[in-house]
Every structure is written in structure tokens, then in C-alpha cells.
Amino acid sequence: MTASLQLYGVKAPGLALSSKRLEFGSKGSSFSVTLPSSSAVFRAVEHSCRNIALRVSCEHVRVDLLERKEPETCNSSANGKELTCVMKFGGSSVESAERMKEVANLILSFPDERPVIVLSAMGKTTNKLLKAGEKAVTCGVTNVESIEELSFIKELHLRAAHELGVETTVIEKHLEGLHQLLKGISMMKELTLRTRDYLVSFGECMSTRLFSAYLNKIGHKARQYDAFEIGFITTDDFTNADILEATYPAVSKTLVGDWSKENAVPVVTGFLGKGWRSCAITTLGRGGSDLTATTIGKALGLREIQVWKDVDGVLTCDPNIYPGAQSVPYLTFDEAAELAYFGAQVLHPLSMRPARDGDIPVRVKNSYNPTAPGTVITRSRDMSKAVLTSIVLKRNVTMLDIASTRMLGQYGFLAKVFTTFEDLGISVDVVATSEVSISLTLDPAKLWGRELIQRVNELDNLVEELEKIAVVKLLQRRSIISLIGNVQKSSLILEKVFQVLRSNGVNVQMISQGASKVNISLIVNDEEAEQCVRALHSAFFETDS
Numbered sequence: 001m002t003a004s005l006q007l008y009g010v011k012a013p014g015l016a017l018s019s020k021r022l023e024f025g026s027k028g029s030s031f032s033v034t035l036p037s038s039s040a041v042f043r044a045v046e047h048s049c050r051n052i053a054l055r056v057s058c059e060h061v062r063v064d065l066l067e068r069k070e071p072e073t074c075n076s077s078a079n080g081k082e083l084t085c086v087m088k089f090g091g092s093s094v095e096s097a098e099r100m101k102e103v104a105n106l107i108l109s110f111p112d113e114r115p116v117i118v119l120s121a122m123g124k125t126t127n128k129l130l131k132a133g134e135k136a137v138t139c140g141v142t143n144v145e146s147i148e149e150l151s152f153i154k155e156l157h158l159r160a161a162h163e164l165g166v167e168t169t170v171i172e173k174h175l176e177g178l179h180q181l182l183k184g185i186s187m188m189k190e191l192t193l194r195t196r197d198y199l200v201s202f203g204e205c206m207s208t209r210l211f212s213a214y215l216n217k218i219g220h221k222a223r224q225y226d227a228f229e230i231g232f233i234t235t236d237d238f239t240n241a242d243i244l245e246a247t248y249p250a251v252s253k254t255l256v257g258d259w260s261k262e263n264a265v266p267v268v269t270g271f272l273g274k275g276w277r278s279c280a281i282t283t284l285g286r287g288g289s290d291l292t293a294t295t296i297g298k299a300l301g302l303r304e305i306q307v308w309k310d311v312d313g314v315l316t317c318d319p320n321i322y323p324g325a326q327s328v329p330y331l332t333f334d335e336a337a338e339l340a341y342f343g344a345q346v347l348h349p350l351s352m353r354p355a356r357d358g359d360i361p362v363r364v365k366n367s368y369n370p371t372a373p374g375t376v377i378t379r380s381r382d383m384s385k386a387v388l389t390s391i392v393l394k395r396n397v398t399m400l401d402i403a404s405t406r407m408l409g410q411y412g413f414l415a416k417v418f419t420t421f422e423d424l425g426i427s428v429d430v431v432a433t434s435e436v437s438i439s440l441t442l443d444p445a446k447l448w449g450r451e452l453i454q455r456v457n458e459l460d461n462l463v464e465e466l467e468k469i470a471v472v473k474l475l476q477r478r479s480i481i482s483l484i485g486n487v488q489k490s491s492l493i494l495e496k497v498f499q500v501l502r503s504n505g506v507n508v509q510m511i512s513q514g515a516s517k518v519n520i521s522l523i524v525n526d527e528e529a530e531q532c533v534r535a536l537h538s539a540f541f542e543t544d545s
């Protein structure tokens with residue numbers, strides 16, 4: 001049999017290839033390929049070859065050869081009907097068998113859609129897995145059995161299998177694997193980031209297997225996929241990996257290829273990928289299934305990406321801060337990205353990128369209230385009447401006031417400050433500058449993700465370094481309140497903001513109107529922040545003016 005193979009690969013950014021020519025050979029066939037030297041990602045060369053698939057790694061480049069038996073078609077199927085959209089369901093949407101049944105009904109209630117389904121782990125499984133891992137580090141091998149979270153996860157998934165009426169065998173291997181892994185962690189007495197990612201992957205691997213088995217049971221043909229097996233290729237930044245370009249053709253090839261042979265609904269694990277260098281399972285950061293969904297949307301050029309949550313779309317503020325938050329009907333990709341980046345849990349911070357690149361609308365819907373219109377996110381929208389869209393709060397932020405001691409000129413000062421951040425690998429969030437001083441906040445997600453001791457050392461080093469050229473004030477426990485909206489109307493927004501803050505006796509410690517044109521950020525003390533958000537919400541969204 002002759003199979004047509006497509007070759008693609010990923011070159012590590014910034015690395016020169018030691019060899020421009022790679023040679024492959026296996027089972028009676030061999031061929032070589034010249035690698036483009038400049039591009040970070042290449043996708044090249046079609047070969048006829050007797051082998052079906054082989055994987056080659058060399059020092060600076062990884063190359064996957066994927067089976068392809070037919071010339072690449074666009075998204076079409078045996079019966080000529082293409083996949084139409086992605087439907088992603090978060091943990092809250094699939095927290096029990098009952099919810100999975102409702103989600104299945106929901107999917108079937110759109111007979112004109114031929115969706116790719118992306119699922120997160122059931123309910124709070126990811127948190128429980130992490131907790132179980134932490135306990136395993138200290139509890140001793142003989143006590144792993146009695147880790148409460150392990151029993152909870154086992155019971156949750158086995159009960160779900162029973163209630164869905166599917167064979168428990170679909171998840172038994174994973175439950176056993178999880179148990180073994182926890183024993184391993186407990187023997188090693190350590191939980192590395194790499195192991196954490198492997199550990200949490202069990203959640204999505206099991207939820208998708210259960211759901212796919214259920215769809216098949218009710219007569220709706222489905223096929224389960226582990227994202228890390230179908231070409232989700234990522235950086236090796238365990239717990240916070242980024243999707244690499246090579247993912248798009250690979251994912252498209254597998255999903256479209258399989259669909260064209262048999263119209264089985266693809267059910268894909270959210271959140272997971274495979275490190276391009278390590279080949280180990282990676283995760284895309286908490287809430288990463290949104291990014292899985294938008295990546296598939298772009299890879300397949302689908303009409304729409306739907307993310308189904310437990311709220312009526314993106315809301316005017318976090319409903320946990322103010323339950324009266326209202327749903328926002330329209331957003332641009334830029335607004336949604338800014339909102340997610342500045343802390344709105346509802347969307348993964350990087351999830352808008354593939355949707356924006358592919359210009360694919362994202363619809364945020366409520367699986368508990370499917371008739372609610374939700375939020376539609378597109379490239380542009382009518383901003384003529386838009387003032388403020390949403391208020392976002394990011395807590396526990398560290399702020400630095402850095403005032404030049406005038407040992408350096410203005411240019412030298414700014415350059416030195418930012419070089420210091422670069423050298424120490426610390427990300428900055430919000431910045432406001434004057435000629436001789438800078439106020440800025442440090443990205444808490446990056447900083448607080450690190451071990452406490454490392455964090456404290458890093459801050460000490462940072463201050464020490466900056467004190468060579470400046471007087472530095474380190475201010476902890478601050479909050480960023482981000483006002484997402486039409487910055488063209490900033491005077492109007494700020495007028496109202498300062499009225500509200502003044503009447504609430506709140507002092508703003510820093511203010512920044514970013515280049516994004518959709519965000520004004522205010523820094524206040526942590527303890528005043530929630531009250532501020534509520535007052536601002538009431539002024540902007542609950543009065544007529």
C-alpha cells in the first residue's frame with residue numbers, strides 16, 4: 001500500500017538548525033528533506049512512501065510524519081456535509097451524568113450543526129486531582145489508597161458511567177493509571193510541573209471517554225480523541241504551555257480526515273497538548289479548554305466557536321462580586337482578550353487569538369439556560385453607542401513605584417528599568433510613566449505561580465537591581481480594576497469613575513489607558529476593590545444616564 005505522507009515540524013524559536021537536511025528511512029524506504037532555515041514552523045514536502053507513520057526527533061527540530069491516504073481536501077465528509085462548529089462544554093456543564101445527558105440533548109437539539117465537541121474535566125475534577133497529587137507527596141505509599149480526593153474522583157466517574165449506562169471499562173484503565181501515578185508521586189515524594197500536567201490530564205481523558213460512549217449508546221455515532229495524540233503540539237512550559245503553529249494542519253488532518261471516512265462526532269479533550277521537545281503531556285493553563293476550542297475552530301476553518309458555560313455569556317462584571325451582573329450581547333475579540341487577560345475567569349486569556357486570526361465568531365452560551373442569547377464575539381462591532389462594556393477585577397497584584405535618582409538620562413532610565421525586568425524574567429502588566437518615574441504592576445499569574453521562596457527572592461533581587469538607579473517603593477496587595485469599553489469615550493468614562501470613587505472615598509494609586517483602546521486600568525487597595533467594582537457597576541449599568 002502506498003500512503004501519501006505530509007511532513008511538518010517545529011523549529012525551536014531562536015535556534016539555528018545544526019543540519020539543514022534531514023534523512024529518514026524505515027522499512028525499505030528512505031527520503032530526505034531540506035528544511036527551511038528561517039521559519040519557526042515549517043510544513044513541507046509530500047512524499048509517497050510505504051510507511052504509514054514514523055516519528056523522527058533530532059536535536060533542534062521535531063518532525064512528525066502523519067499518515068495521509070488522500071489528497072488534502074477542505075473540510076468535507078463522505079456524505080458531503082462538513083463539520084460546522086465547535087461546541088466546548090466546561091467542567092460545570094458536565095459535572096454529572098445528568099448534566100452530560102442534558103449536554104447530549106442540547107447538541108442533538110441543533111440538527112443542522114455537525115459539531116466538534118470539546119470537553120473539560122467533570123466539575124471540579126482538576127482541582128481534586130491537584131489536591132490528590134499534593135497529598136501523595138507527603139502521605140506515604142501505603143496511604144495513597146485513602147486519599148479522599150482519589151476516592152471522590154473514582155466514585156464520581158464510576159457513578160457517572162453507571163448512570164449513563166455505559167461500560168465502566170471505558171475509564172477503568174485511567175482510574176488504575178491514576179492510582180499508580182499517585183503511588184509513584186508518593187514514592188518520589190515530589191510533584192514536578194511535568195507530573196502535574198500528566199496528573200490533571202486524567203480528568204479530560206475520562207470525561208471525553210464517558211461522553212463519547214454515551215453518545216454512541218444513544219445511537220449518535222461519536223469518536224473520542226486525546227488532544228495530545230492528534231497534533232496539539234505545544235511549548236514545553238508545563239502547566240502553562242502555548243500552542244505551536246504546527247498544531248493547525250495536524251489537527252485538521254486528523255479530524256477532517258476521520259470525519260470524511262465516517263461521520264462520527266469528534267469528542268476532544270480540552271486543556272491538553274503534547275510538548276514538542278519532551279513529547280510529554282502539557283496543559284494550556286487553567287481554563288485552557290477554551291483555547292482548545294478556538295484552536296480547533298481555526299484549524300478546521302469552522303463557521304462558529306461556541307463555548308458553553310454556567311452563566312448567560314460574558315457579564316458586565318464577575319457575578320461572584322455582584323450577582324446582578326448583566327450579560328453583554330456583543331464584544332470584539334480585542335475587548336474579550338483584554339477582559340480575559342485582566343482576570344475575567346470566563347475566558348482563557350489566550351483563547352481569542354486563534355479566533356481572531358481565523359476571523360471565526362465566538363459565542364459564549366449558558367448550558368443551564370440555552371435559550372439565553374449569550375455573548376457573540378467578533379472582529380468588530382458598532383461602537384457608536386458603546387461606553388463601558390464590562391468591569392474586571394484582578395486581585396493581589398504587586399505594584400512598584402520607581403523614581404529615577406537621575407543617575408541616568410531619561411532614555412537610559414526607562415531602558416534600564418525594562419532590561420531589569422527582562423533579565424529577571426518578570427512580566428509587567430500595567431505601566432504608567434512620567435519623565436523620571438514609572439509605576440507598574442507585576443503580572444500576578446506569572447509571579448504567584450512560582451514557589452513562595454522563589455517569589456520572595458525574585459522580588460528582592462528585582463528591588464535590589466532597580467535601587468542602583470532609582471528609589472523603589474514596593475506596594476503589595478493592590479488590585480487592578482479594568483474598565484473594558486470604548487476608550488474613544490474616555491473623558492465620559494473617567495468623569496463618572498472619579499465621581500464614584502470620590503463619593504466612596506477611594507484613592508486611585510495609578511491609572512493607565514492602554515494602547516489597546518479598549519481598556520482603562522485603575523489600581524486601588526485590595527480591600528477597597530470589590531466595593532469599588534460594585535459602585536462602578538451600579539453607576540454605569542444600573543442608572544439611565
Ligand SMILES: Nc1ncnc2c1ncn2[C@@H]1O[C@H](COP(=O)(O)OP(=O)(O)O)[C@@H](O)[C@H]1O
Binds near residue numbers: 089090314319344
Ligand atoms: N465577567 C464575567 N462574565 C461571566 N462570568 C464570569 C465573569 N467573571 C468571572 N466569571 C466567572 O466565570 C465562570 C465561568 O467560567 P469557567 O468556570 O471557566 O467556565 P467553564 O468551566 O464552564 O468553562 C462563571 O461561573 C463566573 O463565576
Ligand SMILES: N[C@@H](CC(=O)OP(=O)(O)O)C(=O)O
Binds near residue numbers: 092120121127270285
Ligand atoms: N479542567 C481544566 C480545563 C478547563 O478549561 O476547565 P473549565 O472549562 O472547566 O474552566 C481546568 O479546570 O482548568
